[in-house]
Amino acid sequence: MANFDADLKKAFQELQVKVITTTQQVKLAETQIAQLTRNVTHAKLTEQELSTLPEETRTYQAVGRMFMLEPINEVRASLKKKIKEGEEKVKTIDLNKGHLQKSVKDQENNIREMLSARQ
Secondary structure, eight states: OOHHHHHHHHHHHHHHHHHHHHHHHHHHHHHHHHHHHHHHHHHHHHHHHTTEEEEEEEEEETTTTTTEEEEEEHHHHHHHHHHHHHHHHHHHHHHHHHHHHHHHHHHHHHHHHHHHOOO
């Protein structure tokens, strides 16, 4: 009986560590989604403002710590690409977050089952 209790305690501790780790990964995914969403929103607003400007407007694009003169259509194309990539990353991270949340629930259920089996 004591051996069963030791095995149960060890399995419980392992599941607890997995739950904590997975929960941290979910929080990280939420942080990444929030950051990407801000970046996409910023790019959309910038692209929207640029669309009101005439084609001959001089525009500059940041490259590291300097700015380079770029045609407005290239700047807008770059912003559209940034928006598309950001939205795709958000979808990917959100899908991964869903899997992680399901994993956390499964692990919590396993812990509950172990505790109910103990009693």
